[in-house]
Structure formats: C-alpha cells, structure tokens
Amino acid sequence: MTLSSVKERGTETAMVSRRQFLKSLCLFSCTAPFVSGLLGSTGSDPLAPFTRKARYYEKLPGRRVRCTLCPRECRVGNRERGYCGVRENRDGEYYTLVYGNPCSLGIDPIEKKPFFHFLPGTGAFSLSTAGCNMNCRYCQNWEISQSRPENVRWQSLFPKDAVKEAQRRQCRSILGTYAEPTVFFEYMLAIAREARQQGLKSAIVSAGFTRKEPMEEFLKALDAVKIDLKSFDDEFYRKICVGERAPVLETLKTIRKSEVWLEIVYLVVPTLNDSMDKIKEMCQWIKKELGSDVPLHFTRFHPIYKLKNLPSTPVATLQKARNAAMAEGLHYVYTGNVPGDPGENTYCHHCRKPVIERAGFMIKKIHLIKGKCPYCKERIPGVWEG
Numbered sequence: 001m002t003l004s005s006v007k008e009r010g011t012e013t014a015m016v017s018r019r020q021f022l023k024s025l026c027l028f029s030c031t032a033p034f035v036s037g038l039l040g041s042t043g044s045d046p047l048a049p050f051t052r053k054a055r056y057y058e059k060l061p062g063r064r065v066r067c068t069l070c071p072r073e074c075r076v077g078n079r080e081r082g083y084c085g086v087r088e089n090r091d092g093e094y095y096t097l098v099y100g101n102p103c104s105l106g107i108d109p110i111e112k113k114p115f116f117h118f119l120p121g122t123g124a125f126s127l128s129t130a131g132c133n134m135n136c137r138y139c140q141n142w143e144i145s146q147s148r149p150e151n152v153r154w155q156s157l158f159p160k161d162a163v164k165e166a167q168r169r170q171c172r173s174i175l176g177t178y179a180e181p182t183v184f185f186e187y188m189l190a191i192a193r194e195a196r197q198q199g200l201k202s203a204i205v206s207a208g209f210t211r212k213e214p215m216e217e218f219l220k221a222l223d224a225v226k227i228d229l230k231s232f233d234d235e236f237y238r239k240i241c242v243g244e245r246a247p248v249l250e251t252l253k254t255i256r257k258s259e260v261w262l263e264i265v266y267l268v269v270p271t272l273n274d275s276m277d278k279i280k281e282m283c284q285w286i287k288k289e290l291g292s293d294v295p296l297h298f299t300r301f302h303p304i305y306k307l308k309n310l311p312s313t314p315v316a317t318l319q320k321a322r323n324a325a326m327a328e329g330l331h332y333v334y335t336g337n338v339p340g341d342p343g344e345n346t347y348c349h350h351c352r353k354p355v356i357e358r359a360g361f362m363i364k365k366i367h368l369i370k371g372k373c374p375y376c377k378e379r380i381p382g383v384w385e386g
C-alpha cells in the first residue's frame with residue numbers, strides 16, 4: 001500500500017491520494033514559500049504587522065523586562081532583544097516580533113519530522129519563523145534559526161489563514177518545525193487553537209528548552225510534540241548546543257503527564273554523543289520517567305554548519321544504539337536517515353511482526369487495524385486517526 005492509499009483495515013480513512021499529495025506539494029512550492037516582496041519594504045518598522053505583546057515576561061525596574069518563556073530568562077533592556085532575537089523590549093513592555101511572518105513553509109510527509117505513531121502517511125503543513133533559543137553546532141536550519149526576523153524573507157500568514165491553507169492543501173496536521181516553535185509561542189499557540197476548532201491536528205518539533213508554565217499552556221492546544229533530546233550529557237548541551245539538559249528532561253516529563261502524543265529523536269553525532277553507556281543511561285531514564293511506549297528515533301548525522309569536520313554516523317552505530325535501547329526495555333525504537341534499514345519499520349512489541357512498513361519517508365504498508373496489531377491484537381500506542 002502506498003502513501004496515497006493508506007487505510008486501516010476496517011476503518012477506511014479519508015486520506016489524500018498520492019496524486020493529490022504530490023500535486024499539492026508542487027502547487028505549494030510554486031506559489032507559497034520564500035515570498036520576498038515584504039523584505040525591507042514596509043517602511044521604518046517592517047515587523048510592525050507581526051508585533052504582538054509577549055505572553056510570558058515580568059517587568060523590572062528601569063524599563064527592563066525578564067522573559068519567562070524559556071530557561072534563559074533573558075533580562076532585556078529597553079529597545080533590546082533577548083537571545084533568540086525575536087522578542088523585544090519596547091519601553092518596558094515585551095513583544096514578540098514573529099506573529100504571522102513565517103520564513104519557511106512546506107508540506108512534508110509527517111514521517112520526515114519524524115513522527116511514526118502520529119497520522120502515518122499524511123501530509124503535514126509545516127512552518128517556522130526565524131529565531132531559536134539555542135545554537136546547536138550541527139543545526140540543519142541555521143540560516144533561519146540563527147537569524148533575526150528582519151533578516152530573512154517572510155510571508156505574511158496569520159493563524160486563521162495558515163489553518164485554511166493547510167486544509168486547502170489537504171494536510172491532516174499543521175506543525176511548528178524547522179527552527180524552534182517555542183520562540184514563536186504566541187503565533188503557534190493561536191494556530192493550534194484555530195486548528196482544533198477547524199478539526200485539524202497540530203504539533204511542534206522542538207528542542208524542549210522551555211519553561212514549564214508556557215509548555216503546559218501549549219499542551220492544552222497541541223496534539224503531538226516531538227522533542228530533540230540532544231544528548232544525555234550536560235557538557236554536550238552546554239558546549240555543543242548552548243543550552244541545558246535539565247529543563248529538557250523536565251519538559252519531557254511535563255509532556256508525558258499530559259494527553260499529548262510524544263516522540264523523541266536522538267541525533268547520533270560521531271565522537272560527541274555516541275557513547276553506548278550514555279545512550280543506555282538515557283534509555284533507562286526514559287523507561288523509568290516516561291515509560292516504554294514513547295517512540296525513540298536514533299537518526300543519522302551528516303556533516304553540516306560548524307561540524308563539517310565530523311563524518312556521517314556509521315549505520316552500525318545507529319543499529320547498536322537501537323538494539324541497546326530495546327534491550328533496556330523500550331518498545332518502539334527506530335533508526336532514521338537510513339532509507340531501507342529494517343529499523344524504519346514499526347514492529348508490534350508483543351509478537352514482533354511488522355505493523356507499519358516504511359522506506360525513508362514513504363509508507364509501504366500499514367497493517368494496523370483500528371490501532372491494533374492484526375496478528376496478536378496488541379494495541380499499538382499512537383494517534384492513528386484524526
């Protein structure tokens with residue numbers, strides 16, 4: 001069964017056909033992304049249409065503010081911005097500058113995120129603004145994550161229109177992804193709320209370096225979250241990502257306590273976070289704190305940005321990590337960025353038969369029946385319809 005004709009046996013779902021999906025990809029790439037007309041062309045404050053009062057901050061003396069959106073808690077002077085570059089203090093009030101001006105738009109297979117237990121075989125309307133609250137030395141999207149909003153080409157797309165566009169493109173979900181959706185919190189939150197009203201699912205792909213209160217508010221509106229767990233080592237977070245590990249682990253626990261679907265990705269970077277002892281320690285923590293059913297993806301690193309000196313991750317390392325995680329008791333462990341590897345498939349953890357077969361980002365066949373293994377009837381955790 002191809003991507004197009006994904007059905008659950010006994011529960012035929014209204015999926016986009018392969019032809020429709022590809023047509024929509026083509027249409028989108030021809031018309032929507034990277035519209036440049038607004039760049040520097042709307043007067044002295046080109047970001048004015050996208051400026052909204054920030055949701056999380058405290059006022060400090062002397063017209064200063066403290067941002068309380070992420071663990072950096074930037075203290076920001078008047079007319080200055082926080083570390084992420086998308087929040088600005090204007091006379092003692094704090095503003096987001098990225099409400100409705102995405103600089104990256106696309107329709108991706110949901111498997112690309114990767115989500116493997118969330119609406120498999122469907123298209124995800126994906127967007128991002130500029131800015132990030134970390135600076136990973138291997139960031140794949142550093143051109144936007146490390147830019148300020150006025151330095152990228154954006155398209156005006158407010159939440160209602162974004163959801164309408166996603167539906168028009170026959171996507172089943174709308175995602176904040178590419179850079180860091182928690183720094184465009186207000187925009188993504190409004191999109192998620194609108195999506196729910198219109199019967200569309202929403203999700204974010206995040207590093208999880210966020211404070212608890214905003215994340216809890218986010219979780220009330222979202223249907224799924226994918227967290228990039230960068231490493232299980234504090235020093236890696238500090239030196240390679242300019243972040244911290246502890247708040248990310250707290251975010252993972254907060255998500256798991258909610259109703260929102262969670263998957264975790266671990267990009268295995270040769271020599272930096274590929275210690276099997278550390279990977280085993282991480283898997284033990286995941287099993288204890290989050291449970292065995294949270295899918296874990298070990299994905300392949302390729303040299304990029306500031307880590308061009310390192311080789312790609314050997315496939316054998318990914319397979320070793322996957323085997324180690326399963327030996328620690330995790331049920332759904334994957335290899336990623338290795339098309340054709342058997343570790344891309346979903347296997348029923350009870351009878352070990354394949355229940356979803358994949359090739360790269362494409363679905364080859366879904367065997368599930370109403371979210372259950374067709375062979376042994378075990379329930380496979382995930383969001384299979386919607």
Ligand code: SF4
Pocket residue numbers: 067068069070071072073074081082083084085087132133183
């Ligand atoms: S969200 Fe941005 S401004 Fe706020 S604390 Fe984090 S890095 Fe600083």
